[in-house]
Amino acid sequence: MTPEQRLAELGLTLPEVVPPLAAYVPAVRTGDLVYTxxxxxxxxxxxxxxxxxxxxxxxxxxxxxxxxxxxxALAALKSEVGDLGRIVRIVKAVVFVASDPGFTGQPQVANGASELLAEVLGEAGRHARSAVGVASLPLDAPVEVELIAEVS
Structure with a gap:
């Protein structure tokens, strides 16, 4: 089953790539790696x-x-490589969580991203990860995720 078929099975649609909010691009490929x-x-x-x-x-x-x-982030990856089936593996996810000063549950929040990647990509979606609590994020967003993916 392709990643796109898994998305459909989950009732999800890959969104349009989120336009950059500042001076950057959604994803960059270097060799076999794509950084979102x-x-x-x-x-x-x-x-x-x-x-x-x-x-x-x-x-x-x-x-x-x-x-x-x-x-x-998957939409940004697809915009760079053209097909989610080209993802060999999500190498690393970094999840930033805008957190109340006493909050320590960042890993549980980050599981939302990790579980989605595994649901869509199967074994290729399992990855190393950092879950980081921060004081604030752009637009007062509660969470921000970046990925590093190996692609073919």
Whole structure:
């Protein structure tokens, strides 16, 4: 089953690539690696939720925002390589979580992105990961995800 077929089976549609919010490009390929820029959970140009996880958002809401970020990152990858089937492996995911100062559940929030990648890409979606709590993110986004992928 192709990644696009898995997306359809999950009831998901790959969105249009989120336009850059500043002076950068959504993804860059060098050799067999593609690096995505950080992707926030924009849906049709808007953030469904804003604020810090552990204050304005629950862990489950943060996890859902991380899923959206991962979907946006897959769109950025596809824009660079043309077909998600060319992804050999997601090498690394970095998940930034805008966190209340006492919040320590960043790994649980990051699981939203990691689980989506595994659901869509199977074994190729399993990856190394960092889950990092930060004071704030662009547009008051609760989560931002960047990926490094090996491609054929």
């Amino acid at each position: 820029s950080g992707q926030v959970p924009l849906v049709e140009g808007k953030l469904p939720l804003v604020g810090k996880v552990g204050a304005e958002l629950t862990v489950d809401e943060g996890r859902e925002m991380a899923r959206i970020c991962a979907l946006n």
